[in-house]
Amino acid sequence: DSGVTQTPKHLITATGQRVTLRCSPRSGDLSVYWYQQSLDQGLQFLIQYYNGEERAKGNILERFSAQQFPDLHSELNLSSLELGDSALYFCASSDTGGSGNTIYFGEGSWLTVV
Amino acid sequence: GENVEQHPSTLSVQEGDSAVIKCTYSDSASNYFPWYKQELGKRPQLIIDIRSNVGEKKDQRIAVTLNKTAKHFSLHITETQPEDSAVYFCAASKTGANSKLTFGKGITLSVRP
Numbered sequence: 001d002s003g004v005t006q007t008p009k010h011l012i013t014a015t016g017q018r019v020t021l022r023c024s025p026r027s028g029d030l031s032v033y034w035y036q037q038s039l040d041q042g043l044q045f046l047i048q049y050y051n052g053e054e055r056a057k058g059n060i061l062e063r064f065s066a067q068q069f070p071d072l073h074s075e076l077n078l079s080s081l082e083l084g085d086s087a088l089y090f091c092a093s094s095d096t097g098g099s100g101n102t103i104y105f106g107e108g109s110w111l112t113v114v
Numbered sequence: 115g116e117n118v119e120q121h122p123s124t125l126s127v128q129e130g131d132s133a134v135i136k137c138t139y140s141d142s143a144s145n146y147f148p149w150y151k152q153e154l155g156k157r158p159q160l161i162i163d164i165r166s167n168v169g170e171k172k173d174q175r176i177a178v179t180l181n182k183t184a185k186h187f188s189l190h191i192t193e194t195q196p197e198d199s200a201v202y203f204c205a206a207s208k209t210g211a212n213s214k215l216t217f218g219k220g221i222t223l224s225v226r227p
Contacts, residue, residue, distance in 0.1 A: 002159075033214075033215075043203060045215065056213070058214065103160075104160075
């Protein structure tokens with residue numbers, strides 16, 4: 001158990017819908033990262049938050065947004081869902097805002113768009 | 115930005131043999147190189163990492179070597195076991211507040227019993 005908690009574990013929704021994925025980082029970790037994993041795309045970095053502020057941005061679509069709350073949990077919002085958004089979404093956390101430190105992954109949220 | 119590549123995409127070895135997985139990176143300023151192992155349906159887990167101030171690091175059957183001049187690093191697994199079968203991801207990043215970890219696409223290692 002990495003200490004990073006993600007909910008829901010599985011989610012099936014229809015195209016055009018909106019979903020919210022939730023992540024609680026390890027106790028004491030200030031950074032939260034979101035990654036998307038599709039079958040043929042490996043681990044794609046979406047976005048990072050550090051202590052409530054956006055720190056780094058990757059290939060995150062405009063239909064996606066995220067935030068980190070004062071209690072440090074984070075939510076990833078996916079809207080106007082398309083079939084291609086079906087993937088495993090990982091949240092990860094680390095104790096610092098900079099890279100070069102170990103990041104710990106949660107178990108992931110499986111999203112299926114039908 | 116950083117680009118990390120892993121080749122080949124799959125590797126099959128006989129149990130007991132050694133496996134070597136190679137990665138290349140593009141940004142010469144990168145100085146942190148972790149390796150993650152992901153078993154089917156599970157989360158990636160860090161198995162070893164190396165920083166640019168060292169050329170090699172070992173942890174039991176696992177070792178990582180780094181060649182900064184050639185911009186490549188490798189994961190070495192000795193005495194492979196069936197439970198080593200998984201997808202292995204390499205990654206690279208600079209240290210610093212606004213840097214991010216860039217992952218390769220992963221290599222599927224199969225250990226034949």
